[in-house]
Amino acid sequence: MTPLLETSNLRKDFKSDHGEVFCALDGVDFKVFDKEFVCLLGPSGCGKSTWLRIVAGLEVATSGSVLYKGSPVKGPGRERGMVFQEYSLLPWRSVVENVALGPEVHGMRFEDRRELAMDYLARVGLEKFAEAKPHELSGGMRQRAAIARALANDPDVLLMDEPFGALDAHTRVLLQKELLQIWEKNRKTVVFVTHSVDEAIYLADRIVVMSAHPGRVVETIDVPFDRPRSRSCKGFGEMTERVFELLEGVQV
Amino acid sequence: MIQRTGTFLAPILAPLVFLVLWNFIAVNVGNDLILPGLDQVSDLLLYPYKDVISMGSLAGNVWISLVRVMVGYLWAAILAIPLGLAMGASRKIYSSLNLFLGLFRPIPPLAWVPLVLAWFGVASFATLLGIEEGDWYIWLNNLKLSMLFIIFIGAFYPILSNTIYGVSSVPKILIESSRVLGASRTDMFCKVFLPAAAPSIVTGMRVGLGVAWMCLVSAEMLPGSISGVGYLITHAYTVARIDVVVAGMVSIGVVGALLDWIFRVLEVRYFSWQRLSR
Structure with missing residues (x-):
């Protein structure tokens, strides 16, 4: 493979x-x-x-x-889509226009890309903020929108x-x-x-x-734990300990 | 209530004190050749369509000046914006032109006057178009090439610098996040660089218009000029009409402030995202 x-x-x-x-x-x-x-x-x-x-x-x-x-x-x-740590939405575009940017540069028609963007916004729970500008959103909402933007471009x-x-x-x-x-x-x-x-x-x-x-x-x-995952599942704590030790070992 | 009256009064308090002081001094000096009274100047300003010192009306002269500024300014904007976009977007173009353009930047627009007169003399749009009589001649003859050039030089650099700054200071994160979506170079330019730089470009246009308007007085002092508010002022001085001088100065101030205000309204309306997203 x-x-x-x-x-x-x-x-x-x-x-x-x-x-x-x-x-x-x-x-x-x-x-x-x-x-x-x-x-x-x-x-x-x-x-x-x-x-x-x-x-x-x-x-x-x-x-x-x-x-x-x-x-x-x-x-x-x-x-290869990407989501950054910094807030990366275009500040002059509304949230839905930001999410539609990928399809837009690939030539999708206005109505289609808008519908697609709204669909992805709904997935991240931001459909009510479609017409808002990025500066009106909280940090978490901006990152949700950034994820929606990356996904709406349909990357592998x-x-x-x-x-x-x-x-x-x-x-x-x-x-x-x-x-x-x-x-x-x-x-x-x-x-x-x-x-x-x-x-x-x-x-x-x-x-x-x-x-x-x-x-x-x-x-x-x-990481062998079942999904949907919970932090209280058996072995989570032990693995956390193990990884911390590993990192301690590599840090100067 | 008191506070509200305060905020209403605050911006007009300083001008009011100034006017009172002016009139007080004018009355005490009692010499129109040094400082005309408030009443004389306001008379001129209240009837702007009345002929003054047989040079046409105040409003007419201001209008001629405005048209001149607009023509010179438009040329500056048409050249400076694309050039600034290219210089801001490409390091190669920037480094090959910046030094060259930087050499001309410190030359005051007024210092161009003798050279420009040597080039253009009293040639105007009328000369260029070969029109020698009629109403059109009178109008086009007001657009002296030498004046337009001085206005052009004045407006060119503020627009250029701000456009370059706008394009070259687009946050890296915005560029990268658009590139990973697969945006082409054209898309990057139209959908990222241009809108991101737009507020700076408009600021440049506002500053440039201010400078152009200021260059006007010197441009209208050039030989061959027989109209315009700048010329009106110089001519009024030679015939000892200081009230007309002051009225002309007030008009220049008011028109300049108005032009600035229009651009500020545009900035607030269309580019509020820039202020708010900081």
């Missing part, structure tokens, strides 16, 4: 303003299979976001290969770069739950970057643990 996404020996160097070279990713190999929910977990500076941005086509790797369905990634494409894989990182703890848990509900209805492949152990175990089928300076894959852990 060919993986949906595969990076091999992926290396990324950044040059600082003083000309020093800083290695963000040092030979990262891993595969993501179709319909899988993978979490990339690691301390800040481990290059997990960089990996995601390279896969999205927003950054170019220094060396190594990135394959999507077996062919090299050459830039952004609609089959959803790349999520700490999408709930800027939210308060309560909203964060709420959105994790909602994300799983959406995902279970319509299983897309998801690669979710986070530095929260709890979030990774709650969401993922598989966790890829990374170390920092330079960024490397330390271990891949399968």
Whole structure:
């Protein structure tokens, strides 16, 4: 079975303003299979976001290969949707116009793309805010709209770069739950970057643990818990402990 | 109640004090050649269609000036906006033109006058179109190329700088989030860069119009000009009509403030997202 996404020996160097070279990713190999929910977990500076941005086509790797369905990634494409940590809605467009942006740039007719956008807004519970401007929404609502926008473009894989990182703890848990509900209805492949152990175990089928300076894959852990998942299920606490120990070991 | 009267009075208090002070000094000085009284100037302003110093009416001269400014300004906007968009969007175009354009930026519009006169003399739109008599001649002859050039130079740089700034300061996150949706270069330009830069462009147009209006007085002092509010002021001075000078200055101020106000209303109405989304 060919993986949906595969990076091999992926290396990324950044040059600082003083000309020093800083290695963000040092030979990262891993595969993501179709319909899988993978979490990339690691301390800040481990290059997990960089990996995601390279896969999205927003950054170019220094060396190594990135394959999507077996062919090299050459830039952004609609089959790889992305949700960012920062609020990324276009502030001059209403929420529904934002969600319809993907279909719009791919030439869908006005009525059709509006209907589609409304459908996705309903899935994230924002249909009442369709005509609002992004600044009128709370942080959680903006991220819900950003998820709806990514999904409305019908990608094969959803790349999520700490999408709930800027939210308060309560909203964060709420959105994790909602994300799983959406995902279970319509299983897309998801690669979710986070530095929260709890979030990774709650969401993922598989966790890829990374170390920092330079960024490397330390271990891949399968998460066996049934879905819909609960934090009180047997083994959740033990696994949390284990992953924390693993991270302690890799942190300098 | 007191507070409401206060907020209503606040903006007109300073002008009121100014007017009272002006009249008080004018009455005490008692010399029209130094400071005309409030009544003389307001007489001129209340009857703007009356002929003054046999140069046509105040309103007529203001109108001629406005048309001149608009023509020069329009050219500036037509050239500066696309150029600014290109320079803001492409580093290559920016670095190849910025130094060159930067050399002209510090030259005050007035410093162009002698050169511009050498180029255009008293040529006007009428000369360009080969019209030599009739009503159209009178109108088109008011649009001296030299004046239009000075107005153009004045308006060009504020519009250019603000357009470049608007395009180049589009948040990276907006660019990236649109690119990952698969937006083409054309889509990126029309649906992201242009709307994101629009508030800055309009600010540039507002500032540019202000500068253009200010350049007008100097432009209308150029030889060959026989009309316009700037010329009215200089001519009124030579015939010792300081009341007309002041009335002309007041008109320039009021029209300039009005133009600025129109743009501000536009900014508030269409670009409130920019202020609110910070």
